[in-house]
Amino acid sequence: LREAIASGVAPGIVLADAGYGDETAFRDGVTELGLLYAVGIRSVTSVWAPGTAPLPPKPWSGRGKPPTLLRRAPGHEPIA
Incomplete structure (x- = not known):
């Protein structure tokens, strides 16, 4: 994506499957662009x-x- 933008390709909407959608770094990188x-x-x-x-x-x-895992607790959980 970075090379395409650098080459002057007109930006559009990025579409990706779950292989990319589950990767926070990918989503953050697209947002950064x-x-x-x-x-x-x-x-x-x-x-x-x-x-x-x-x-x-x-x-x-x-x-x-030292513990490194982030935690959840009753009433403090992510949503599905």
Whole structure:
């Protein structure tokens, strides 16, 4: 997409299947280029409502590897 824009191809709407639609980096890159897009997503994909996000990792206990996984909690979950 970047090469097409650099070559002067007229921008249009980007269409992609779920193989790309499930990739946040792809969607963010298309948005960064200022392009509109419509992508497929798998039926098991969930999203966070605007203004919400996963909870941060649990505090590190000082033992073992520090936690890195984002968390969900009852009432604080993404939507299908």
